[in-house]
Amino acid sequence: MTARSEVIDIQVNEELLAGTLLTPGAKMPGILFVHGWGGSQHRDLARAKGIAGMGCVCLTFDLRGHEKTLAQRTHVSRAQNLEDIIAAYDQLARHPATDADAIAVIGSSYGGYLATILTQMRAVRWLALRVPALYWDQDWDLPKQTLDRDRLALYRRELQSPQGNRALAACSTFSGDVLIVESEHDSYVPHTTIMSYRHAFIRSHSLTHRIIDGADHALSTDSDQKAYTAMLTAWITEMIIGARIGDYPHHSATYS
Template sequence: MDSPAASTTVSKPGALLVPGWDDNHRERYRALADGLVAQGWACRLVDLPNGSWSPAQRAAVTREDNLKDVLAAYDALAREPGVDRAAIGLVGVSYGGYLAAFASALRPVRWLALRAPALYRDRGWSRPKEDLDKEDLAAYRLLRLRAEDNRALAACAAFRGHVMLIGSGSDDTVPRPVIENYAAAFAHARSLRTQMLEGADHALSHPDWHADFRRCLFDWLAQRHAELNEDATAARAPASPRKLRILVVEDEPDMLAITLELLQTLGHWATGVRSAEVAINRFLDGAFDLLMTDVNLPALSGLELAQKLHRHGFPVVFATGRPPPSRLAPGTFWLQKPYTVEQLEEVLRAAAALVPREPREI
């Protein structure tokens, strides 16, 4: 479902709603979307399974296919006029919560709200979802799992934004151990709020249970919206941070576009290329203050690029999914994906201290 027309003049946060598989309460999600739009959010709703699929398509679809659907919906939301790309959150339910956890590691996500997020074994990722062993799945969801035991939990362990996690006290589909596994995985989140709807079942079949969920969600998102407004007010304070001229090297086009818009939103001038070879040609003396590059690039890597441009003497920020090395070369910084806006700002402030102060127009 496409979101209502977004304002082209007022920046607003985005919310991507990802319901569960075969969740037959689509009217509830449309009401959630309408309520969020009324509160100043831009919204999209992902349909999984999509009503336009044929029986054969539905029978063949995999978790990998569905994650691509979620990422495509995220990218469409991020491209909507007026959407603040630095302020997009995911609201995922059941299977949708599971996919949202993966998406948080592949796109800039500021907030995660997960209700009864499902959990699946890693194996069979490319196997049709309808063919998964239901009995084995039920047994798996009773296990105590660490982040390193499951890829979805590992994505949660890497998440650094705000999280709300909601479970149902009488849920036979996503039992309490799954909620506890997710809660433990979010050990490094900026904040974590957990809520158990005691007595509620997985589908929230009683209207009172759904009303409780809606109240929890809207209260929590209202806090996130208020914090966003506070951040915007602080950003308008007279003491502004150093503005930089940044060359971004990122081979994934959507990530490059999002990174550039985020840097520009923070007040920096930024341009981007998709390979180290092009970056070498673009990086003229005095044209940029800072290089921000992925490590895993086609042909020449980001590390090799930094070595070749070392003579320019500018700081380098490596933005990558790899964990940081034990030691960094002087003048280099490591920003592990997925990173928060706050982490990006912190790295840029530190890098700006190494840039010679010269009168420049940005």
Template sequence: MHSVSTSFPVGSQSLAGTFAIPETGVPGVLFLHGWSGSQDSDLKRAKDIAALGCLCFTFDLRGHAKTEGLRDRVTPRENFEDALAAYDQLVSHPMVDRSSIAVIGSSYGAYLAPLLSAVRPVRWMSLRVPALYRDQHWERPKGKLDRTDLTMFRDQALAPAENRALAACADFRGDVLVIESERDDYIPHPTIANYVTAFRKVRSLTYRVIEGADHGLSEPHMRRAYTDLLTGWIREMVLGAR
């Protein structure tokens, strides 16, 4: 905190005043949506979190929204590059404190989030129903991956050394929120367990299950439950650290 002296007129008088100015900016929050989603699913939560005193950034991954025509060609590597560019866009804002960045990912976006943390500073990370992919899928079109093969892969117990996303989790040292949907028909519990187990060096790990929820949070009460969990965690971890 530093002070800047000023004066301002009132009638015929000039009064002295002092601005108390923070040395750092506000926390920055990056949202990464899931496959077949868009930033629209994050906008309401981004506004709620912005109201707490954060600067939030949402965007559409390639292959979604206006670039949906690329859906059958875009690869995880290319979407990772999207996430990297979005991160750099967020921290370029003059109000953002670059040492206070949170990444909030859902499903496919929650797979990209740990990979992003391996190459950019991330202090807080929230992963809702994080997906998992074979390392060999990195350069393959995401929309053409074999669903049966993915289901078999996600039912396996995997160590961090066996997957690049889990390896990134094992190296992460910030605070983490992992959220599972009780009735998820895409991401089985073993995948969630792989993520939770991989976070070995974190400052804190919060794990929650949304009772009765499906993968996409199709009902309003499921979405409210997620929003409440997320905003409560942001308030405790991100704002609490200020």
């Protein structure tokens, strides 16, 4: 990357020293991490530190109803959590080091679901979804905690279409690059839900689908956590870092 050179003066008491300031010639891609329901930014932060070292501006945060705002858990709604994500996105995009035209969003479970909706409200170039959950459109403003879990389980076991679901409708219009990571033994987000998402991305520039063998929804073992980190890092290196050096991928789709 070519550095930008700027001649400056450095004041010391009454004197000026001649200096040359070298800064990166281009702004950096931004990456927003969105955790799942009941999670936190803790695990995202560990991954973000490694990815930031590759030349990206990363932002992790805690959704309302989690960590310091845990008292709000019983009444926070999907609408409010989407507002949280929009606010975090806008702060990342405003950062002087961020290239606002090169922002990725990485969402897990509930965070992945909301991240897809974000793509219709803000510019997202890359979208990574780990075990993205799926919810019906009704009850949008009701507390998320009150949604019927048994009904959700049935809903997710049936293929859903973009015509009847806001998140999938957003996927159907997304034209960037997509990564979907599935857990083989996921009791919350079954394979059918993953396929509902995968089938919805009809306009994506590329679609990569990976499965972590033997993993559960939460990636409970260290080996599963490391496997996901490796998949995510490889994808970011190919898509985002490759785009920075002008080697933007042109494949239409890759599948596991």
